[in-house]
Amino acid sequence: MSNATKQLSLGTGDHASKFKLDADNLFIERDADKKWPKVNVPTQNVLWAGIDKGTFELSVLAKKKPTSPLSLIHVTGAVADADKAAATAFADAIMAAAYPALPRQRRLKIFVNPKSGPGKSVALYRKRIEPIFRAAKCQIDVTFTSRGKEAQEIAAKLPLDKYDVVVLMSGDGLLHEVANGYAMHAEPAKAFRIPFAPIPSGSGNGLAINLLGLNDAKDISMAALNVIKGRPMDIDLFSFVQGGKRHISFMSQSMGLIADVDLGTDPLRFMGSQRFIVGFIYEVIRHKCAPFKVHIKVAQSDKRKMVEDMFAARAQAQAEFAALASAAAPDAPIALTSPAEGQGEGAATGLPELKYANESADGEGWVTIDGPLMYLFAGKGPYVGPDLLHFPASIPTDGLIDVTLQERKGRIAMLKLIDGAERGGHYWLDSTKYYKAYAYRVEPYTNKGWLSIDGEVFPLEPFQVEVHQRLGRVLSMHGFFQLEFDAPPVKL
DSSP: OOSSOEEEEESOGGGOEEEEEOSSEEEEEOTTOSSSSEEEEEGGGEEEEEEETTEEEEEEEEOSSTTSOOEEEEEEEEOOGGGHHHHHHHHHHHHHHHSTTOOOSOEEEEEEOTTSTTSOHHHHIIIIIHHHHHHTTOEEEEEEOOSTTHHHHHHHTOOTTSOSEEEEEESSHHHHHHHHHHHHSSSHHHHTTSOEEEEEOSSOOHHHHHHHOTTGGGOHHHHHHHHHHOEEEEEEEEEEEETTEEEEESSEEEEEHHHHHHHHTGGGGGGTTHHHHHHHHHHHHHTOOOOEEEEEEEEEOOHHHHHHHHHHHHHHHHHHHHHHHHHSOTTSOOOTTOOOTTOOTTSOOSOOOOSSTTOOTTSTTEEEEOSOEEEEEEESSSEEETTEEOOTTOOTTSSOEEEEEEEOOOHHHHHGGGTTGGGTGGGGOTTEEEEEEEEEEEEESOSOSOEEETTEEEOSSOEEEEEEEEEEEEEESSSSOOOOOOOOOOOO
């Protein structure tokens, strides 16, 4: 679209509506509307514009104040015969600006977990999310889950040519189900090309925070906008192998104090994310060690270098992401389900092979740690919840998993880990060991305790995890994980 400003006026007198469109924003002025007399929105927030049976129709998401959540606004106006050509051209210009090389009217498979978090997801979906999808003229197929693994079973048989996006309104549990449903599909690799997009309604909501940012993840309408306007972003996923059985992990694995906080506080779901803080304090008071040995296939352990690599990767990814809109022709939008980078249409249809299952832990690059530890916590994505930036060096597609180990310290020192946890302050502590790894292997010394895989309960038995680069796909309006994290000043 040209950078020249375009304008449209409809109606007369007190009922006149005026519209002005420039390269980045749409301005709406309607004196008769006492609640929203003037609206100024970025074109990204435009859901639809068009002419239907002589009526100009416009739907946008706008904020009353900078700190307000997004509200859905519909604007309509009769178009005189003499104005139809101009109104149609203006609506077309709005849509071109609102969907730069983006597919419109996306076909959505939606899962809503009525029991996630505080249990308000169904009401929120009906009141706030579904109207946004319908305003964008998306095709909707919704399932309100009624039992565990229902989403997994549906994902395992999903007709892959029928949907563009799988939307999950829940915490992180349904994401785990869908990932493992994809793995069970007759064509797993093709299934994983259908991006999943979270709408946060659980306690942790880690993936939603990583894709939207801390502030935007508080507004489920912004998550809905990401479903409509997000571009495909590949991410690494993990194979978790235990007792000869293979599962897919999309986010994290933990044992020791972190798993106790995650799974042991399940009865406190009504508290939202505050349950994790209460659980952490309780577990620090208990001060229990996690008895296990861990073998890590290490790629990097220099904390400063890992942060430098993260910032460099973010800058490159965001530049590439921004170029997509201008590079593609408006009438040839990007494909949401195209093969991953480096893969052609003829790529393998099965799951990736396991590379490290039979590799000796005494081999090159492996490090063994066997000592008094409070927890093991490994994963992908910087935030695991709104109050914990645990993996600040995480990169979506580096082919590595971030593995952290916390040495046992006194209770006071452990409680201080809470201070600055939302900013990743613990990252720089000497007692927090942080590795970039290709794979890792754990040998517990006891079977009593919790093992959490993406927040799901698994038996505390030996297991191995390895990374599959770019196996997964999500939607993002940014092109990289969203976080606020700074390296400390260089010591002279």
